[in-house]
Amino acid sequence: LMNLGILDAPFTYIPSTTSVGSCFKFEPEEGVIEPAGTQAVQISFHTTVLGSFEEEFQFSVAGSPMPAILTIKGSVTVPSLEFDVDEINFGEISFGFPHTQCCRLTNTSPVPVTFQLRMSDDGTQPAVDSLDQIRKEGDPSWEKGIHFYLEPKEFTMNPSQGTILPQEHQDIEVTLCSNTVMDFYRRMLVDLEGFGQGVAALVITARCLVPELRVYPEILLYDECQLNVPYERKxxxxxxxxxxxxxxxxxxxxxxxxxxxxxxxKPCGIVQPYSTAEIPVIIEVQTLDKHCTNVL
Structure with missing residues (x-):
């Protein structure tokens, strides 16, 4: 604001009554400008209303019949984000074994954005990794299956949140550890702080299965054994x-x-594809006779 007169000019900002105008803040809103003097005014703008705008802002001046008028024009748009792929397809995966794929999220807009990633229809209870499962010798889940009080959280994203500068990108690792035998069709959604939820999405597909393992020989012969003496076969x-x-x-x-x-x-373990695992079994006979016992 400039005072082109020869007297002091007390001024006051007249608040706007429009929806977009009310999103502007002026500091200071009032004051006195000396003759031939100036007053710097800081303008702040924060809105969630999209589209073009043209707003007039008035400052009343004591003793002047006409206010000083400032016109501000602009356009409000949603930041633009793009993934470098249309879909992440994990293909066929094994139950309880984590699989990771990568994608890139690029901020193509002229402003920095703060994002948070989430997976549609994912649960909240952490999924069980096979490496953790084999450490649980004697756990009831070996016989009854894994029990979840809540739906398993089978997807993790790293990083799951952050800030991307204009025209910059963020590489993201997506890991699926499935505890459900099913075909997956999910969407990884991008929420933007201050702008909205699900402003971008990436399709995630996979098929989870349990490989069929074979046991051989199906019968272990221990021949003659003495009572309460341990004997090992594999x-x-x-x-x-x-x-x-x-x-x-x-x-x-x-x-x-x-x-x-x-x-x-060695009651628990992992068998890699097209390989075998050797399992020792120790028995102790408790009674005289010929016995047949099932090992599950």
């Missing part, structure tokens, strides 16, 4: 599929009349 678990598999021997429910006790020093 069998193999074969994986003839393209996918890694996870196995676990179910602990024996020993009873007073169990004729044979059995256990394994």
């Amino acid at each position: 069998f193999l678990i074969a994986n003839d599929t393209d996918f890694p598999g996870c196995y676990g021997l179910i602990p024996q429910e020993r009873k007073d009349d169990s004729p044979v006790f059995y256990s394994s020093p």
